Amino acid sequence: MKSVNIRVTALTATAIMMMLASACGKAEVAPASSSTAPASTTAASTAPTKAAEPVKVIWWHSMSGELGQAVDKLVADFNASQKDVQVQAVFQGTYDESLNKMKASMDTKSGPSLIQVYEIGSRFMIDSKAITPVQKFVDADKFDLSQLEENILNYYKVDDKLNSMPFNTSNPILYYNKDMFKAAGLDPEKPPTTYEEVAKAAQALSKDGKAGASFAIYGWFMEQFFAGQGAEFLNNGNGRTAAATETTLNSEAGLKTLSWWKGMVDNKSVMNLGRKTDDTKKAFLAGQVAMTLDSTASLRGIVTGAEGKFQVGTSTMPKPADAKDGGVVVGGASLYILNNKSEAEQKGAWEFIKFLTTPKTQAWWNVNTGYFPITKKAYDEQLIKDNLAKYPQFQTAIDQLHNTKANKATQGAVMGVFPEARQLVETAIEEALTGKKAPKDALDAASKSIAEKLAAYNKTVK
Template sequence: MKSLKTRSSILAMTAIMVLLTSACGKAETTTSGSTTESKPATSTAAADVKKPTEPVKVIWWHSMSGELGKAVDKLVADFNGSQKNVQVEAVFQGTYDESINKMKASMDTKSGPSLIQVYEIGSRFMIDSKAITPVQKFVDADKFDLSQLEENILNYYKVDGKLNSMPFNTSNPILYYNKDMFKAAGLDPEKPPTTYEEIANASKALSKDGKSGSSFAIYGWFMEQFFANQGVEFLNNGNGRTAAATEALVNNDAGVKTLTWWKEMVDSKTSANLGRKTDDTKKAFLAGQIAMTLDSTASLRGIVSGAEGKFQVGTGPLPKPSDAKEGGVVVGGASLYILNNKSEAEQQGAWEFIKFLTNPQTQAWWNVNTGYFPITKKAYDEQIIKDNLTKYPQFQTAIDQLHKTKANTATQGAVMGVFPEARQIVETAIEEALTGKKAPKEALDNAAKSITEKIGAYNKTVK
């Protein structure tokens, strides 16, 4: 009996020593390929996930297809290869709309993801769904320094001072113009128009030989941006941020002024109406049929490459009226939400992956390979971004525009639970005005009424 007790004591002491030894280990994150080494703050995946015998599995639903999908797979492979405690599985779920609808269907089951990419206009729904653990919880617990990230990107995803999700793919719209057509029209190719009035005058000078001076796709996102750039809110109650929005303001002076300016150019045949598809307008621009257009910063590399050998591409900031208030752009794109119906270990694992995505090296690689903004300020110190800016100097316009944006409720962006529907309603109003079916004020009055009704119906469903 005595030897048995002695042996038990030895085993117990050995177990304690093993635990103490493992607790002293440090996790080091290293990304492969284009992404260089990074060492996030001591990984809480090691401490909080408690070294399971099997790695914690995090299912990530995303909507990145094609080349963007390949970039996502690379990020996941780099993270998974950097440590052994958390393994992320990326699953493409179709468009943003398709993905969020699948999430809604899975909310009462365990079949959904641990982490999901949701477009910015789904933000209010995600908060109201009560299905998320706000990222702020992990930020606070980990003492994660948010000041290292871009304020004007974080602002969109903050409601009541709390960060609900982590920005992932971020863009905003800029003006693209054909420098060769500017030269031929006697315009300064190094001085893009920046106001509504200058755009109208340039469009007139550029419209000749069967070509149009400009064309802007009928895209609701552009109207939202035009509001923000005038420092004007799109919804009441501080754009739905000081309290839940109850009324759409799309028919205010900023909206009517914008749509009237747009319609006058179309009516005078100095701007072409090519419909709702941004790809159609982009193709016309690359074919040299139009001299100016609006498009996402994420399209920059594709546009510059597409014009190579044909003409030089210039970029300018989003235009606004000459008498506009101080404003800026609203970020577009999507962010990452952690779902609360998963275990603490899975949620913590998702947070570890999010932290990996925010390191400067990862963000630099993401920017160069996708065109989306880096959300981490120090990413601009990485050589690959410096080299990319040398190759695509046009991207500096996008960076400057983001950094010059004045932070307020207008540029934070509107939040409402029916945003996808509202955007479609606004596009219908723009279409009605540009085609002459309704005057700009009438079209926007009808749109505002319809959106307000939908907001009211939605608000009744939210407890």
Template sequence: MKSMMRKGLTAVLAAGALMATAACGGVTEPGSNGSAASLPANSEKPAASTAAADKKEPVKIVWWHSMGGELGKAIDKVVTDYNASQTGIKVEVVYQGTYDESLNKMKASMDSKSGPNMIQVFEIGSRFMIDSKAITPVQTFIDQEKYDLSQLEENILGYYTFDGKQYSMPFNTSNPILYYNKDMFKAAGLDPEKPPQTFEDVKKAAASLTKDGKTGASFAIYGWFAEQFFANQGAEYVDNGNGRTAPATKSLVNSEAGLKTLSWWKDLVDTKSAVNLGRKTDDTKKAFLAGQVAMTLDSTASLRGIVDAAAGKFEVGTGFLPKPEGAAQGGVVVGGASNWILNNKPEAEQKAVWEFMKYLAKPEIQAQWHISTGYFPITKKAYDEQIVKDNMAKYPQFKTAVDQLHGTKLSKATQGAVMGVFPEARQLVEGAIEEALTAKKPPEQALDDAAKAITEKIGNYNKTVAK
């Protein structure tokens, strides 16, 4: 079985699904794995603790992650606190660079078993993780002890659920919101308490805000935003139920939802109501904080940083992601990453990982993680923790993010698209947006070309995985 797993992994790696660089922001059913199937049911006492007692030493597990800087410090604290809270398990945490870098290191480690027990993977790498057959679905452990998933956020769990099975545990979760300068709104005669809700609202507001050398809006050319605009219109990004009822075979980026979005975006730039600053969200964020643009899009995880940086200069307002007037009901897709259990490790270690995953999901742990990072709590009761209530009072703008998440109705569109070549597809979509905004191609042609290229890559990937 392990040999089969390695062959399956090798085949997936040959598809080159994860060679493109991706940023912040899916999965279906693999064949069963012997290692996962042979795991015995939980006893009353946690299995990891039993194993540790038998060995007279803790079960050691290694967690690879991709959180640098202050986020990395927040992870270090979580792990330090966990290790101090019990003696049966010892977690070693290792930063492995970007999501792509970490996955590439995981691939190289599979045969030698020198890799981690648990790895943090960005959401668009989920399809690859399942096709690799290198993981034990967390559903295995959920079923063994009848773990109550209802305590977690349904809209967050939904992304990592396939055919009714939970494959990984959500960890760092965000979605995009509209940020706007309330002071500039007031100066332009706009109601600072009423952010634009539709594409048409944004266009009208941006035109009023563009004056005195300042521009109404700037949105980074980021594939994640394109994916969100589709979901917010209730539109699927790939065929076969967004790749969730069957493996995706065709890109839908050139559908009506895509054309409406790109045409609107290009019109804003062409009329100089918006300025194109390229692909980096950091560049649009800097322009927004400098008071050069009145509206921008960014992750909810950036909220605290943006509000703090604007303090003393202007008041930051937040609004839902806009959509075309009259669009179908939709919502946002969660971005971020989840944690996966690798199946080439002993059963006792896999069980220890599960125990640690449950710890990470506790309300008090999620509350602290949320306060430290700005990511959503994945556990509902975390919002009842006093530190979260205090933080919400200090940053009332975060209510927009929570309301947007809770207002999203789970559907195939809002669960998020699933395809093995997602990182590459994201790059191709960004290229298409860039071509349209810089007038190298009309929006329709740019999207048609991107859809064709993505569909070809999906086909090649599917053929390779099927071998």
């Protein structure tokens, strides 16, 4: 495995510090709806040797607000369940801020034992050589990975090795206003699933000063549109068979997607509200647009926000009618164990990770945050069954995840300059939608810039 020069170039530092202000780029705040506590049981097959004082594990995370309260509850329950390991959760700001702080602590002992890192930081974490891959503990403990969701695990596996444990996981889905569908003569129980159907529905829904849809200019969505077509976003197996050197952004998949999107903006059936998902969400809840794209972690908040105003429907991420087998790529973040800590601390972090994967803990996490359970048996818990009865729209997200075909496209792209790449993709989309550049010219320019960033980053990796 390659290693990264600790004295990273200014380019790489910039890549780490780029701020992503949306559902997957930073911690999503989802409302809590249950006070039911998770199970407080944990396996002990690899528990640290019992000492006079418990092993202290420092966990850096980026969950604020009600999500932060949920994290604190998980930690309190784990600490109360046994005496050998005590976890201390420390909020470190956004994903970008937390990762930058970790980088600054790599030559010292001041950093954490465990850190939550967003999915687009995966390549950097591997290249940094600062982690002990979770696979080491999985193998030593004979931990059964088959109990976890394959399509979630796949993102965090490189060379068939699990580097981190998924923690908060989400996908994007299509949200639509059932009442507006009825008023437009559309079947509210048959939402659009293809580019062509979305375009046709958007035109029918655009009337009385309201638009058929609005999709935030978000790089994550473009990555999902590629995966839905079974198309890889980067060369070299999406950066998984070898370090990526260029993007396929300006390929047929990218051009087809951006041309479709721009066509709807041009005929005014889709409203361009810019880059923030908060803005498209507000427009949707205000009844100004009939369809939007957003994270599954926003589902409960959207359904609750629409109560008394209209019924919310959900559908899968749209794709071309002739798309190849594909699906969605997981978003969110995972947990990495740092290798500059003692063996006892690392094993303690692993014990906490195992606690987090138990069905009851995962059921509680799902119900209180909206994130997917990573453990299959969590769906057997009554807590989740009751929640699905209350929010049946979430079944769309579950089915979309389970129906995703496992391949390099849906496994997701990995690159060391992902934050910068997303910004460049968003600029290209923005230029095309506003008419500043033709779709192909915008995608060509972004592809060239991303290739330059990749070349510079790859030089820092020995």
